[in-house]
Every structure is written in structure tokens, then in C-alpha cells.
Amino acid sequence: xxxxxxxxxxxxxxxxxxxxxxxxxxxxxxxSVLLVNHEGEVYAYKNRxxxxxxxxxxxxxxxxxxxxxNHLWVFDVTTGKGVNPSNCALIGYQCTVDDDGNILVGLA
Amino acid sequence: MSRFVLVGGGVASAATATGLRExxxxxxxxxxxxxxxxxxxxxxxxxxxxxxxxxVEDFRANPEDWYAQHDVELVLGxxxxxxxxxxxxxxxxxxxxxxxxxxxxxxxxxxxxxxxxAGERVHALRTLADSQRLGERLSAGRHLVILGAGFIGCExxxxxxxxxxxxxxxxxxxxxxxxxxxPEFGRAIVDIHREHGVAIRTGEVVTAMTETGAGLxxxxxxxxxxxxxxxxxxxxxxxxxxxxxxxxxxxxxxxxTDEYGRTSAPDVYAIGDVxxxxxxxxxxxxxxxxxxxxxxxxxxxxRTLLGHAEPFTGQHFFxxxxxxxxxxxxxxxxGEGETVIRGSVEDRSFAIFSLVGGRIAAMVALDRPxxxxxxxxxxxxxxxxxxxxxxxxxxxxxSLLPRGAGARRSEVVR
Numbered sequence: 474x475x476x477x478x479x480x481x482x483x484x485x486x487x488x489x490x491x492x493x494x495x496x497x498x499x500x501x502x503x504x505s506v507l508l509v510n511h512e513g514e515v516y517a518y519k520n521r522x523x524x525x526x527x528x529x530x531x532x533x534x535x536x537x538x539x540x541x542x543n544h545l546w547v548f549d550v551t552t553g554k555g556v557n558p559s560n561c562a563l564i565g566y567q568c569t570v571d572d573d574g575n576i577l578v579g580l581a
Numbered sequence: 582m583s584r585f586v587l588v589g590g591g592v593a594s595a596a597t598a599t600g601l602r603e604x605x606x607x608x609x610x611x612x613x614x615x616x617x618x619x620x621x622x623x624x625x626x627x628x629x630x631x632x633x634x635x636x637v638e639d640f641r642a643n644p645e646d647w648y649a650q651h652d653v654e655l656v657l658g659x660x661x662x663x664x665x666x667x668x669x670x671x672x673x674x675x676x677x678x679x680x681x682x683x684x685x686x687x688x689x690x691x692x693x694x695x696x697x698x699a700g701e702r703v704h705a706l707r708t709l710a711d712s713q714r715l716g717e718r719l720s721a722g723r724h725l726v727i728l729g730a731g732f733i734g735c736e737x738x739x740x741x742x743x744x745x746x747x748x749x750x751x752x753x754x755x756x757x758x759x760x761x762x763x764p765e766f767g768r769a770i771v772d773i774h775r776e777h778g779v780a781i782r783t784g785e786v787v788t789a790m791t792e793t794g795a796g797l798x799x800x801x802x803x804x805x806x807x808x809x810x811x812x813x814x815x816x817x818x819x820x821x822x823x824x825x826x827x828x829x830x831x832x833x834x835x836x837x838t839d840e841y842g843r844t845s846a847p848d849v850y851a852i853g854d855v856x857x858x859x860x861x862x863x864x865x866x867x868x869x870x871x872x873x874x875x876x877x878x879x880x881x882x883x884r885t886l887l888g889h890a891e892p893f894t895g896q897h898f899f900x901x902x903x904x905x906x907x908x909x910x911x912x913x914x915x916g917e918g919e920t921v922i923r924g925s926v927e928d929r930s931f932a933i934f935s936l937v938g939g940r941i942a943a944m945v946a947l948d949r950p951x952x953x954x955x956x957x958x959x960x961x962x963x964x965x966x967x968x969x970x971x972x973x974x975x976x977x978x979x980s981l982l983p984r985g986a987g988a989r990r991s992e993v994v995r
Contacts, residue, residue, distance in 0.1 A: 525625075525629070525640075531950055531951065532954065533954040533958070535958065540954060540957075542951070542953070542954055543900065543907070543950065544873070544900055545873065545898055557876075557880070558599070558876055559599065559603055560603075560642075560643055560647070
């Protein structure tokens with residue numbers, strides 16, 4: 474089951490519009506998705522902090538650490554894992570960049 | 582095998598247990614908590630849980646199944662009755678005695694009570710049960726009186742007003758939170774509450790209470806009688822230090838510890854709200870009742886218990902939500918230094934900085950999350966700023982940081 478691709482790819486935006494060290498909230502299929510470009514690698518997460526569901530895009534991205542603006546919870550954007558506190562994680566989505574330089578997000 | 586006993590059911594205990602297991606500690610961990618609940622976060626008790634937007638599962642410190650999965654024993658609804666440091670042993674209210682290799686006191690604080698103000702319609706707000714009981718009484722049209730316009734009082738006033746309750750707040754000081762946050766903040770908070778229909782009666786004190794068949798009658802210092810249905814006493818807290826005092830530990834305003842959380846007794850530690858802990862950057866002991874600090878104390882102590890002791894030097898941070906407004910604070914606002922206002926007090930989008938020797942010592946912000954995030958980074962490194970720079974909104978706070986690499990475009994490599 475785990476090997477089966479059950480998600481649907483959505484073209485979201487050109488990679489050119491999301492610079493390294495930047496993040497942006499986009500709406501994909503009715504869901505708010507946070508895109509993060511860390512050193513050229515793009516990651517997609519549910520745009521809600523797992524703590525109290527506040528949007529993450531107002532937060533601060535510093536190297537690979539994303540800090541939620543509300544209660545200053547910190548996450549590693551390369552893994553989605555909580556840094557402080559550590560017993561939580563962002564909800565991640567499939568994400569890739571195609572040959573034309575478009576960011577694609579896969580939603581189940 | 583080592584056994585670590587954590588006393589208290591809040592986030593400080595939970596964060597210690599989490600930190601220990603994440604670092605690979607495979608000894609026994611026992612959490613003893615007086616409340617019958619799994620460890621939970623307290624901030625929602627006067628906000629989302631009281632408003633009915635959060636259920637209990639939404640603010641547990643760890644998921645329900647985490648404790649069993651990580652072999653952490655929970656002894657809930659149980660008090661530690663006695664601590665004997667010389668024997669490395671605690672006695673529990675269920676009759677058990679537990680030996681320990683390390684004991685962590687994270688017993689927190691309780692609500693301060695007022696003589697003459699008790700009864701079926703009188704509330705405090707500190708526990709899940711308190712919040713549940715108060716929430717059940719907040720039906721539209723009833724009259725809630727709150728004694729004390731501190732954070733608990735203000736947050737409950739906001740939730741109650743939004744639920745259609747008539748709210749009156751008595752605050753002996755001329756402005757709510759004025760001593761902590763300064764007059765601009767105090768005035769903004771009064772105005773915000775008044776616009777939502779809350780009567781904030783500053784400079785006034787309720788001196789007596791009587792129960793009538795229909796409700797409560799309060800008497801003010803000026804002799805006025807105020808009738809209400811429910812009363813919340815929000816006049817501060819008392820640290821739960823009794824166990825430590827009886828065990829002979831050094832206690833002043835809280836349980837005294839060094840910068841590592843060590844008390845005066847060997848292998849006994851104190852963290853969270855109850856600890857009066859040496860903070861190396863402040864050069865003195867501080868007792869801080871912030872959720873964020875309690876969590877960080879727990880993580881820090883886990884490292885200390887595993888032999889990687891490092892002083893806790895973190896910035897203090899807290900937040901409050903009232904209506905649609907977001908208040909956040911960094912550092913310790915002590916009133917020292919120069920006060921600088923950034924943003925617009927009239928538009929209720931401003932931050933107040935305390936500037937000491939060219940450094941940001943502390944800040945508090947109303948609806949300025951970006952300023953808080955940026956100030957936090959600046960405050961974490963050596964920096965030098967002027968009052969003019971802080972007051973000038975065209976100067977981004979992050980520009981005060983040492984220059985790093987900026988954003989750049991990514992190459993498509995495929």
C-alpha cells in the first residue's frame with residue numbers, strides 16, 4: 474500500500490517565484506499549503522501549526538528552522554520535525570519540481 | 582536501573598520525560614500528578630477551552646498513547662506527601678513509597694484566594710476542572726464579576742463577553758497590567774474591553790461578598806452593592822513549595838535553584854513556575870510563570886539529568902489572546918532603561934521596547950508578530966540599536982542583525 478501513489482499532483486507555481494530562504498502560502502485544491510525553499514530543495518506542508526492550527530506563513534524562516542509567529546514553536550523544514558518542542562511535527566505533502574521548473578504538490 | 586521521579590502534571594514534567602526518552606534514556610520515568618488528567622497545557626484554560634473551541638485532546642502535552650509507548654509511568658490523581666532527600670525517597674498519597682535517583686519538582690502554582698470569597702458561585706482558574714466549571718456557568722445574559730484585571734482576568738473577560746455574558750472587572754490599580762506592560766498597553770487593553778461591552782472599573786476594590794438566594798452581592802470599598810451571578814477571583818498565584826519547605830530545601834519566592842535547576846538538596850531539581858532559578862544573563866534568580874519557559878526548563882533538565890548540563894539562558898516569552906488581539910512579550914519587563922514605542926498606539930498595532938545600554942532588554946507587542954519574531958533574533962545575539970532605529974518603522978528590525986546571505990533564486994537542476 475505504501476508504495477502506491479494515491480495522491481494527485483497539482484502544478485502550483487514556478488520555482489523561480491520562490492527564492493531560496495523563502496516560504497509562501499498557496500491554495501491547492503482548497504487547502505492552504507506552505508511551500509518552503511531551503512537551499513534549492515522545495516518542501517510542502519499543511520499551512521497550520523500542529524500546536525493550535527495557526528497559519529505558518531507569518532512565521533520566520535531562518536536557515537532550516539521555521540518559527541511559528543504565534544507561540545514561537547520551531548520546526549525543521551527539511552524533516553518537518555519539531556525542534557522546540559520536539560514532540561510534534563508538521564504535516565507534510567508530496568512535493569517535487571518538474572523539468573519545466575514548476576513546483577508540484579501531491580495531495581491525497 | 583535509574584529511576585527519575587517527576588512531580589507535577591504540567592508541561593514541565595512532560596517536557597522532561599519527552600527529552601529523556603528522545604535522548605535515549607532507558608531507565609524508569611514516573612510522573613506523579615495531583616490532577617486526574619494526562620499532562621496538559623494550561624494557556625487554553627482561559628482561552629480556547631473556556632470558549633469551547635478546543636476539546637481536552639487538543640492541548641495535551643503529549644498524545645494519550647505516548648506514555649505507554651515510551652514506557653513512562655503515570656501516577657495520576659496522587660500527591661507526593663513527603664520528600665526525604667537523605668533517603669532519596671518520596672511518599673505518595675496512595676500509600677506507596679518511591680525511591681529515586683533524581684527527583685524533579687514541577688509542582689507549579691495555585692490560584693491565590695481571598696478570605697471571605699468562597700462558595701459555590703466563586704471561581705478560580707488554574708486547572709481543567711476550574712475551567713470546565715466556570716465554562717458551564719457562562720451563559721448569555723448572566724453577570725460575571727472578575728476581581729483582578731491580570732492576564733487570567735482579561736482573557737476570561739474576553740471569552741465571557743464573546744459568549745454574551747455581562748462582565749464587570751474590578752482592578753485596584755489605575756490601569757490593568759500597567760505595572761507589567763506599561764501605561765500605553767494598559768490603556769489599550771481597557772479600551773478594547775470597553776468596546777466589547779466589558780465594564781472595567783479601575784482603581785476600585787471589592788471588600789466583601791454575601792450569598793443571596795439568587796446570586797452574590799458584592800460590596801465595594803465605596804459602599805456600593807453590586808449583584809452578580811458568578812465571581813472569578815484572579816488575583817495572582819501562590820507557588821506550590823510546601824513539599825520542598827517541609828523537606829528542608831532552600832525556598833524564597835519559589836524553590837531556589839542554580840542555573841542548571843539544581844535545588845539545595847542533592848539529586849533534587851525544580852523547574853517551571855515553582856522554581857526560582859538563577860538566570861546567568863540576568864545575573865539573578867527569577868521565578869517565571871510562562872508556559873514556554875516551563876517547556877524549555879523541561880528540555881534543558883533532561884540534558885542535565887543525562888550528564889550534559891548546560892545553564893538555561895533562554896529568553897522569556899509569553900502570549901495572550903483577547904478577542905482578535907494578540908499580545909506577545911519577550912524578555913523581562915522590569916521598567917528599567919529607556920522605553921521606545923514602535924508603531925501606532927491609536928491603531929493598536931505597536932510594540933514597546935525596553936532599551937538598556939544600546940540593547941533591547943525586553944519587548945511587548947500588540948498585534949505585531951513580525952516585530953516579535955525579528956526582535957527575538959536580534960535579542961539573541963550581541964547588537965547595538967538606538968531608540969530612533971527602534972521607533973522608525975522603515976528600519977526593519979532584522980536589519981539590525983549581523984549581515985547574512987540573502988535570498989537567491991534556485992537553479993532548476995533537472
